[in-house]
Amino acid sequence: xxxxxxxxxxxxxxxxxxxxxxxxxxxxxxxxxxxxxxxxxxxxxxxxxxxxxxxxxxxxxxxxxxxxxxxxxxxxxxxxxxxxxxxxxxxxxxxxxxxxxxxxx
Amino acid sequence: xxxxxxxxxxxxxxxxxxxxxxxxxxxxxxxxxxxxxxxxxxxxxxxxxxxxxxxxxxxxxxxxxxxxxxxxxxxxxxxxxxxxxxxxxxxxxxxxxxxxxxxxxxxxxxxxxxxxxxxxxxxxxxxxxxxxxxxxxxxxxxxxxxxxxxxxxxxxxxxxxxxxxxxxxxxxxxxxxxxxxxxxxxxxxxxxxxxxxxxxx
Numbered sequence: 001x002x003x004x005x006x007x008x009x010x011x012x013x014x015x016x017x018x019x020x021x022x023x024x025x026x027x028x029x030x031x032x033x034x035x036x037x038x039x040x041x042x043x044x045x046x047x048x049x050x051x052x053x054x055x056x057x058x059x060x061x062x063x064x065x066x067x068x069x070x071x072x073x074x075x076x077x078x079x080x081x082x083x084x085x086x087x088x089x090x091x092x093x094x095x096x097x098x099x100x101x102x103x104x105x
Numbered sequence: 106x107x108x109x110x111x112x113x114x115x116x117x118x119x120x121x122x123x124x125x126x127x128x129x130x131x132x133x134x135x136x137x138x139x140x141x142x143x144x145x146x147x148x149x150x151x152x153x154x155x156x157x158x159x160x161x162x163x164x165x166x167x168x169x170x171x172x173x174x175x176x177x178x179x180x181x182x183x184x185x186x187x188x189x190x191x192x193x194x195x196x197x198x199x200x201x202x203x204x205x206x207x208x209x210x211x212x213x214x215x216x217x218x219x220x221x222x223x224x225x226x227x228x229x230x231x232x233x234x235x236x237x238x239x240x241x242x243x244x245x246x247x248x249x250x251x252x253x254x255x256x257x258x259x260x261x262x263x264x265x266x267x268x269x270x271x272x273x274x275x276x277x278x279x280x281x282x283x284x285x286x287x288x289x290x291x292x293x294x295x296x297x298x299x300x301x302x303x304x305x306x
Contacts (some may be wrong), residue, residue, distance in 0.1 A: 028116040029178050035302055036176025040119065045303065069168075073177075 013058055014089045018043055019051050023078070023086050026061065031077040052076065060085055119178060124247055126171045127291025130255070130284045132163040133236075137281030140232055141274055170292070174299040232277060233263040251287075258283060 014023055021041040026032060038048050055061040060082030064075040078086065139155040236259045244252035262276035 024115060025119070029119065029180055032178040033176040035173070036119075036178045038302055039175050039299060068177075 010092055011085055011089045013054065013060070014086060016051075018047065019055060022048070022051055022055065023060065023082070023089075026076060026078045027083065027086050031075055034074040034076065037076055055082070058082075116180070120180060121247070121249070122175055123167075123171060124249060125291060126167075126295040127288035127293075128163060128166045128171065129243075130288030130291060131166070132159050132288075134281045134284030134286075134288055135159055135162070137236075137277050137284060141278045141281060144274055170296070174296070174301060230263065230273070233259055233266075233273075236280070237263075255284065255287070 014020055018041065021043070022037060025037050025040045034048070037043075038045065041048065043051070052061060052063060056063050059079055062077045062079050064077070066073050066075060136156050136159050139159070140152050143149060143151045143155060237256050240252045240256035240259065243249075244256060259280055262280050263273075265271065266273045266276045
């Protein structure tokens, strides 16, 4: 049995559970607004804002502010860089978990 | 929070959330009650126009209730197919209801003897067929069991109308009320499950 390998270059920005949830939601859609991501992830407004800032600064998420029916509306979208980073993270996690034995010793 | 979610399941859950608000059922119920009302008032030609008026109502309710609670989302790449299908469904629905108005008008005005004879066995058969077809298309596309049950209910109403010789309008009234009931219950549950988010914590 091969030893499970923990990738050293695992993206810690995505690895954090709240940010992973945000990335997962945005990965399966073209774009979504703030309320959608907030509802689907269960994060509060402040928490989501804070995590989104980090993801935006890393260039993973594009944030567009616009007006819909005269109300401010925040549109979120994974950038191509963010999509690639998420796919790499996913592959690393799958490879790491696939190396684990079926039962604990 | 599940960190290793099944992405396809996640996409499906996001997609289905939009159909669990009961608004479609409410609008279909309102359309059915409109059919009942217009035919009862002897103005069947307005049925198609009524359906066309109800479509913006659906969009308005979606924007005012659903979008404010669960937000807005555009499904990605592979789902441009889904968007296309939604547009096709929308156009088919509109076309079907306009056609229904024309057919009913023709029957009422005795403009098509053949059509009249064919549909005479069950009063308002075109509406039942159109309704059943629409629900089956929805059930096949969205894969929600609820639409199969509602299609079955409509078929049952047509059969009961046939065997009891009852006025086909009564069946449409009952079906409309059932749709309204189901839609209102779903909407109530949806609003309870997704309260308006607090954007100022």
